[in-house]
Amino acid sequence: MSESDRATTGAAGWLRGWGPAVSLASRNLRRNRVRTVLAVLGVCIGVLAVAALGIFGNVLALGADDAIGDIGTQVVISPNADAGVESLSNADVASIRRAVGEPAVVPLYSDSATVARQGDQTFATVYGVEEPALAYEAAEGRLPERHRQGAILGAGIAEDLDAGAGDTVEIAGSQVRVIAVLVESQTFSPVAPDDAVFLPESAFSADGYAQALVVSDSGAEARVAADAIREEVNAREERVDLFELAALVDEINEFFNLLSTFLLGLGAISLVVAGVSILNVMLMSTVERRQEIGVMRAVGVARRDVLRVLLAEAGLIGAAGAAAGTLLTVLLVAGLVVATPAVDAALVLDRTNAYYLLLALVFGVGVGIVSGAYPAWKAANERPVEALRS
Amino acid sequence: MSGDAGLDAEPADAAVDDDGSPVDDAQSDAAAVALRGVVKRYPSGGGEPVVALDDVDFAVRPGEFVAVVGPSGSGKSTLLNVLGLLDDPTAGRRLLDGTDVTSLSVAERTRARKESIGFVFQDFHLLPTLTAVENVAMPTAFDPGDASDRAAALLGRFELGDRLDHEPSELSGGQKQRVAIARALINEPAVLLADEPTGNLDTETGEAILREFERVKAEGVAVVAVTHDPLVEEYADRVVDLTDGVLTGGLPADGGPAPGTAPERDDDRRIDRGDR
Numbered sequence: 001m002s003e004s005d006r007a008t009t010g011a012a013g014w015l016r017g018w019g020p021a022v023s024l025a026s027r028n029l030r031r032n033r034v035r036t037v038l039a040v041l042g043v044c045i046g047v048l049a050v051a052a053l054g055i056f057g058n059v060l061a062l063g064a065d066d067a068i069g070d071i072g073t074q075v076v077i078s079p080n081a082d083a084g085v086e087s088l089s090n091a092d093v094a095s096i097r098r099a100v101g102e103p104a105v106v107p108l109y110s111d112s113a114t115v116a117r118q119g120d121q122t123f124a125t126v127y128g129v130e131e132p133a134l135a136y137e138a139a140e141g142r143l144p145e146r147h148r149q150g151a152i153l154g155a156g157i158a159e160d161l162d163a164g165a166g167d168t169v170e171i172a173g174s175q176v177r178v179i180a181v182l183v184e185s186q187t188f189s190p191v192a193p194d195d196a197v198f199l200p201e202s203a204f205s206a207d208g209y210a211q212a213l214v215v216s217d218s219g220a221e222a223r224v225a226a227d228a229i230r231e232e233v234n235a236r237e238e239r240v241d242l243f244e245l246a247a248l249v250d251e252i253n254e255f256f257n258l259l260s261t262f263l264l265g266l267g268a269i270s271l272v273v274a275g276v277s278i279l280n281v282m283l284m285s286t287v288e289r290r291q292e293i294g295v296m297r298a299v300g301v302a303r304r305d306v307l308r309v310l311l312a313e314a315g316l317i318g319a320a321g322a323a324a325g326t327l328l329t330v331l332l333v334a335g336l337v338v339a340t341p342a343v344d345a346a347l348v349l350d351r352t353n354a355y356y357l358l359l360a361l362v363f364g365v366g367v368g369i370v371s372g373a374y375p376a377w378k379a380a381n382e383r384p385v386e387a388l389r390s
Numbered sequence: 391m392s393g394d395a396g397l398d399a400e401p402a403d404a405a406v407d408d409d410g411s412p413v414d415d416a417q418s419d420a421a422a423v424a425l426r427g428v429v430k431r432y433p434s435g436g437g438e439p440v441v442a443l444d445d446v447d448f449a450v451r452p453g454e455f456v457a458v459v460g461p462s463g464s465g466k467s468t469l470l471n472v473l474g475l476l477d478d479p480t481a482g483r484r485l486l487d488g489t490d491v492t493s494l495s496v497a498e499r500t501r502a503r504k505e506s507i508g509f510v511f512q513d514f515h516l517l518p519t520l521t522a523v524e525n526v527a528m529p530t531a532f533d534p535g536d537a538s539d540r541a542a543a544l545l546g547r548f549e550l551g552d553r554l555d556h557e558p559s560e561l562s563g564g565q566k567q568r569v570a571i572a573r574a575l576i577n578e579p580a581v582l583l584a585d586e587p588t589g590n591l592d593t594e595t596g597e598a599i600l601r602e603f604e605r606v607k608a609e610g611v612a613v614v615a616v617t618h619d620p621l622v623e624e625y626a627d628r629v630v631d632l633t634d635g636v637l638t639g640g641l642p643a644d645g646g647p648a649p650g651t652a653p654e655r656d657d658d659r660r661i662d663r664g665d666r
Contacts, residue, residue: 017532031518299504299574388515
C-alpha cells in the first residue's frame, strides 16, 4: 500500500478500527466486574452532582427571574422638581415617545382621594390614565383601549373594599362604577397599582402629567429606553427623573449566575474525583494486562489499535457512568418536584435544564476519555519486548 | 510483505558486503530469515555493556526447522527478539524474505511482524477474553475483512474444529499451544518463531506440538525454536548452539558445521525439563 493509498483509506480505516476496539474493550471491562462497576459508579455520582447541582442552580435563577417579574421591564419617569419642573407637559411626553421608539409610553395624572364602599373606606392614590391596557392586566372585567368612564381598582384596594367589576364605589364623594380589577402586581415601583384607583384622564383638571411609564418587553429594552431618555429628553437640562430596576435585576441575575457556576463547580469536583478513579482503574488494568498487550503488539496489532482498545474501555466506563448519572438526575429532580409542592414544575421542565443534563453527559464521557488517555498511551507505547518479559 | 513500498527487495544491495563477513549472499537471499554479522549490546548500569549477540550469522531456509540451544542467559531470547523484529540489532543486517529489515520504523516493524512472522510462546499467551477462533484471528482483528473463516479452517487443521468457541480457560495446554500455532499462521508467515514451545507441556503433548511444526515446515514456513528440550532437537533439521552470544552452526549445512557436531546435550537438561 503506498502512502497516498494509506491517506485515502485513512479516514475509513480509522472508523473501522473502533468496532473491534469497542468489542475487545467491553470484554476486558467484564473481566473485573466489581472494579468496572465501582469506576462507573464514580462517574455516575460525578455526573449526578454536576447535573443535579446545575439544574438546582438554574431552577433557583429561573424562580428568581419569575418572582422579580416585570419590575425590570418598567421605567418610571417623573418631573425633576429640583430643576423646577413640576409636571410633564404634552411636549415632554411627545419627546419621551420619540426617544424610546418601540415601547409604550403611558402618561399618568396623579392625585389622592378617599375611596369608600358600604361603610369601608380607605385613602388611595388616584391615577388618570388613558390607555391602561398598555401597562396593566385585568383579573376581573375588561380593560378598555380608551379609558372614558368608570374606575379600575388595584387588587389590594378591591380586596379591602370587597368590590368587584360591576360594583359601585364612592371616590372623593362621587359614585363610580367599577369596570375592572387589576391582577395583583408583583412589582415594587413608585407607581404601585395594587393600592391605587385608575380613572379616565377627564376626571383630572391638572395641567401636566405627574408621571409616565415606559413599558417594554424585556429588561434590556427597558435599559435602552432609559438611556435614550437620558440622552434626548435630558440633553439640555435634567427635565426628568428616571426610576428603573433593570440595573438591579441585572445584579440579581448576575448573583444567580454566580450561584449556578458555584454549584456546577462543586459538582465538577466530584467529577474530577471520578476521573481520578478511572485513571487508577485503567492504570491498574494496563499493568495487569501488560503481557497481553505485549502479545497483541508482537503479533502485529498496531500501537494505534491498542490505544483504541484502551481508550474505548475508559470511554465506555465514562459513557455508562454518564448515562446512569443522567438517568438518576432525571429521577431525582422528578422526585423532588413530586415531593415538594413549593417547586414549580414549569421551572423544572424549562428547556435550559436539558442543557445541564447534556453538559453533565458530555463531561462524564469526556472525563472517561481524558483519564484513560495517559494509561492507554503508556501501555500502547511500551516496547513489546519489554512487556513480554515478565 | 509483497507490495510493500516501505521495504525494498534488494539483491543489488546484498552484493555489497560491507562488513566483510564470509556470508554467501545467494544463500542469504534464499533464506526466509537471515542475520549477518549481528551484534546486540545492552547497556548495563555504568559498566561494560553486555554483549548478548556477538557477530552472529544465521540463516533459515523456507521449510527448514532449526532448534537454537544453549545455556540460560546465553542470548537465545535476544536472538529470537531480533529475528522477530521485536528488538533491533546494535550492528549488522537483518533480512526477511530477502528484504533488508534492519532498521524499520515502529509502525513498519509492527506490520512486518503481522505479515511475515508468527510467534509461539512457552506460556501460549492467548487472550483470556477471546474464544479460540477469535484468538487465532486476533492479529487481523483491526484489518478490513473477517478472518474468522480462515481461523476456523486453521483450527480444523489442528483438530480443534469442535473447540472454536471455547475460551482458553476451557482448553488443555496442548490445545492452547495449537491455538497459538494457528494464530501464528493466520497471515501465512514466512517464519514461525517459537520460544520454548514445549516448555509447559508433558512429553506426549510436546511431541504432538512438534509434529504440528513438521506439518508447518512442510508448507514452506521456516521454523526457529529456542529450546532446552532434547525432544525439539530430535525433530529439528538443524541444531545451532548459542553460548555467551556466540552462535555455532548458524548457516545451513553447506555453510557451517553439521547439526551432529553441535555440542553434546547433557542429561541435566532433561532433569530441568522434568521440573516444569
